[in-house]
Amino acid sequence: GRTHIEEVAAGEAFGRSLPAPAGPELVQGQARYTFDTAIDGLLYIKLLRSPHAHARIIGIDRAAALAVPGVHAVLTHEDAPAVPFSTARHEQAWMDPADTRVLDDVVRFVGQKVAAVVADSEAAAEEGCRRLVVDYAILPAIVDPAAATAFGAPIIHAGRSTEHRIADVNRNIVAETHGEFGDVAAALGSAAVTYEGTFTTQRVQHAALETHGGLAWLDGEGVLNVRSSTQVPFLTRRALAEIFALAPDKVRVFCERVGGGFGGKQEMFVEDILALAALKTGRPVKLEFTREEQFIATSTRHPMRVTVKAGADRDGKLTALQLDVLSNTGAYGNHAGPVLFHACGESISVYNCPNKKVDGIAVYTNTVPAGAYRGYGLPQTTFAVEAAIDELALQLGIDPFEMRRRNIVRPGDPMLAPPGSGHSDVLYGSYGLDQCLDLVERAMAEATPTPELSDEWLTGDGIALTMIDTVPPDGHIADATISLHHDGAFTLTVGTAEFGNGTSTVHRQIAATVLGTTVDRIALKQSDTAHGGHDTGAYGSTGTFVAGRATQAAAEALAAELKGLAAQRWSVAPADCVIADDAISCGARRLSFKELATVSGTPLAASGHSQGTPRSVAFNVQGFRVAVNKHTGVIEILRSVQAADAGRVANPMQCRGQIEGGVAQALGAALYEEIVIDDTGRVVNPRFRDYHLPSYADVPRTQVLFAATNDAIGPLGAKSMSESPYNPVAAALGNALRAATGIRFTSVPFKPDRLFPRLQEMFGD
Ligand code: SMO
Structure with missing residues (x-):
């Protein structure tokens, strides 16, 4: 080495x-990861979690738990500061509702923490949790995001609107954005070709191999030390200082290696409990989530329902582009607004079109919270928008690359910033989207060895592009x-x-x-x-x-x-x-x-x-060649190419790794992964046995290409490049499936059992 x-x-x-x-x-x-350190006199924390999707805690009887040998403390909402906070803790506080408490007297999803037991051993802490007697008053729950805004729907965060900065507490709307440029209805009415489709994306997780966890202790100077698996030590320190009313220099947060983040380690799920337990017991404490806890009680990507309407003239110039987005943020609004703004923003800003309209809402449901996840809303809406572009191109008989070339945004073109997002028009430090299209087109055209396939297999190519403006103005x-x-x-x-x-x-x-x-x-x-x-x-x-x-x-x-x-x-x-x-x-x-x-x-x-002013705009274009078995719905990826505008490439090997990793992770979501929630709000498959992560054997080799650009803003010409490779993958795969089968599949993941009925209709005997 x-x-x-x-x-x-x-x-x-x-x-x-x-x-x-x-x-x-x-x-x-x-x-050295979070727990690779020796600490004397360590106590272990286990959390009792709610079996109900929505309930008020009337009382918790701790006597039997405290009687368990080795149990040192039982902590409930009565022991925790009632300070509301956001687990997202953005620099700009307006972005996220402060709707979370360390321990609350209301639980809003199955798996929410109800009480913490601190003991000599994990076994004693677990036994303590089993002995806690909780009296719940069960409240009506709502699992379906479309129903959450209806009149008479149960209200998930009632009566705390100002304190929590929630857009509309009475309709469970945590954030919304509405904007229009030009006149979309008129443009759709007079377009030569139009397309309308509704696309849905599922609930997926970061699946970092190291779960959320950490250690906390008070040192000789009375400083609260928190060593945790976090992407954001400074924001965590600020949040802990505020919640526990400590001077910032009385809190230290740090980490060594973090075993995977992907956005999930931006959220605070363990540090608050660790701080509470260390302060209450005066002892060093450890909390490490199990894989099941990771699935039922941390964060996921926001599942979305996206309706796209698009129109173009005979020359393939886009004349109308409209998005209607319903985002499900689960029981807490972590990142709900910013994810919605990005979802509604760059997905349509990347096309230069005189008439655009966007309506987005993010709603609470009594389900595991969504949060930040690599790509930040763009994978969901890109899936819909890139399908619409291809459908218009098909109707017009225009090649998908050419269709995009005629419509992509160029420096100086006006853009639609989602109202309320705090975004204005984007300044590019560099612009390489056109180059990325050329690079992928050339690579896909190169002859490659194609395996011998029987006539059960249908093949097709698909592409998708994406832009993400990752760095907010002051954030x-x-x-x-x-x-x-x-x-x-x-x-x-x-x-x-x-x-x-x-x-x-x-x-x-x-x-x-x-x-x-x-x-x-x-x-x-x-x-x-x-x-x-x-x-x-x-x-x-x-x-x-x-x-x-x-x-x-x-x-x-x-x-x-x-x-x-x-x-x-x-x-x-x-x-x-x-x-x-x-x-x-x-x-x-x-x-x-x-x-x-x-x-x-x-x-x-x-x-x-x-x-972070001005910002960094990343561009990526993904191409796939797929083979689909028309009798089974099994998909083979024959070719995967991604081109990125990463500015001057700081480290080609590591940047390639970011892109290969982004494609692999997004293929997991496009092909296999789905957190299933039943109608009582319970996660049905909180383990890797039932939640298939792509393994090395599942992932095709991706050819990675870089645009030759030099960012005027970034360090030595580099720019942001690590979230964006994820974003065009499901969209490109959907377009490749369409090209192969003639069928537009509108929901992910593209599992064989989902593809099968439509394939059967089309190709069955
Ligand atoms: S999920 Mo990203 O690190 O904004």
């Missing part, structure tokens, strides 16, 4: 395929510091977390490039609020784009300092000094970093700050 890094570390670090520094440790099982903040040591090496400190996204390499590449050194000379410290500064966290594809800009700024400031120091000694202008090869030089004169660190006398360090 080390040798490999050294081999490839020569020359400019940015843009090279450097492996993750912890790669060998990961492969050898030596990387993402990062700080970085970098210091030079006496041996000429550096330490870089960033707030953003490493959860498999590769930031631990990319930040060192950025700093090494600016400072004229190699990545092996830069040690990285990250993801710890004790390091100071502020970082909104690793989400929204900001690890490189936002935090990387902070790293670049810090490195540039330190480079200027080093040049200034050398220039002073040589009585030359700093501008005449060059930084390269671990030294500052000016003509024949040279001072190595090591020498500079020694002559300086004072420690050499600098810091950088980044605020």
Whole structure:
């Protein structure tokens, strides 16, 4: 591992395929995750969860639980601060309703936590949970999102509208957006061709291999330490300080490796209980969710019902595009508004069309909450919009690539920002959507070996494109510091977390490039609020784009300092000094970093700050060639190509990995995955046995291509690229299935048992 890094570390670090520094440790099982630490006197927490979809807790009898040997405490809503918060904890508080409490006296979904038992062992804590006697007053529940807004539907968050910033408490509407440009009805009326379809997407989960979990303890200074599997240590600290009325410097949140996030580790599901238990017992505590808890009580993608109406003229110019979106946020509104705004925004903004209309609502239901999940609303609406584009193209006899080329948004074109989203027109740091279309078209046209298939198999090609504007105007903040040591090496400190996204390499590449050194000379410290500064966290594809800009700024400031120091000694202008090869030089004169660190006398360090303005717009185009068995509905993917505009590619190997991973994860959702909820609100399949994650054997090789762009805003030309590869996958697959079978399948996953009836109608004997 080390040798490999050294081999490839020569020359400019940015843009090279450097492996993750912890790669060998990961492969050898030596990387340190949340629980890879020894703590004396640890107590274990288990949670009692609601069997009811909606109920008020009248009382909890703790006596029998407290009598269990080894049980130290039973914590209920009576022990917890009644401070409402959002598990999403966005930087901009208006985005999310504060509808959650550490422990509430009302439960709103099957699996919501009711009480915590703290004990010497997990077994004792579990036994304590079994002995708790809870008196519930059962309330009417609603599971179906379409029925949630109806007159007389049970109200899930009653009477807390102002406090919770919910759009309409009386109709269970947590967020909504309505906007129109031009006149869509008239344009649809006069269009040469039109299409209307309703598409549904299911409930899927991040399925990170490390479940939510953490440890908490009070240290000698009375600081509450929380070490958890989180993408957002700083936002977690702020939330805990607010909920428990602690000074921010009395709370430290940190993590080492996070075993998968994908948006799910933005939510706070364990840290609140850990803090409560540590503060109440004064003992170090541990809480680790089981896989079942992960399914029934964390977060999922927002299932959506999307109706699209579209029209075009004879030349294939879009004249009307309309979306009607119903998003199911489950029992709590985590990310409900922002996910809806993205779902309704970029999916139609990516097309230049004079008449557009969007109506979106997100509703509460008594089901497991939805939340942030890679792609953030775009996979759902892209599925519908990209189908409509293909259907119009089919009617007009225009090739799908050409249809898109005639209609994609170009820099300077007006866009529709969903009202209430806080978005305005998007500024591109770079624009490579046209290139991505060309790249996929060329790749799909290349001859590839096709397996011998019997005539039971139907083949077809499908494409889809996507745009996502991942960085909100003021929503993402990062700080970085970098210091030079006496041996000429550096330490870089960033707030953003490493959860498999590769930031631990990319930040060192950025700093090494600016400072004229190699990545092996830069040690990285990250993801710890004790390091100071502020970082909104690793989400929204900001690890490189936002935090990387902070790293670049810090490195540039330190480079200027080093040049200034050398220039002073040589009585030359700093501008005449060059930084390269671990030294500052000016003509024949040279001072190595090591020498500079020694002559300086004072420690050499600098810091950088980044605020997420302006934003980063990622573009991706996916192509599939599929074979479908017309008698069984089994799908084989013969070809998978994705092109991305990732700006200047910071690390081709890792960026390819992000795209391959995004396609694999999205194929899971397109082909297999579905959390099934019965009409009582219970998750029927909360385990991997009944929830098929794609394995290596299920995933085709994806050919990854990059547009040649250079982002004017991002660090060293890079831009956001990690959420977006997910977004066009189900849409492209749906279009390929349509091309192969002539059938438009309008709901995911495309499981054989779902495809079978329609295939039977069409091809059965
Ligand atoms: S689910 Mo994304 O990290 O906004």
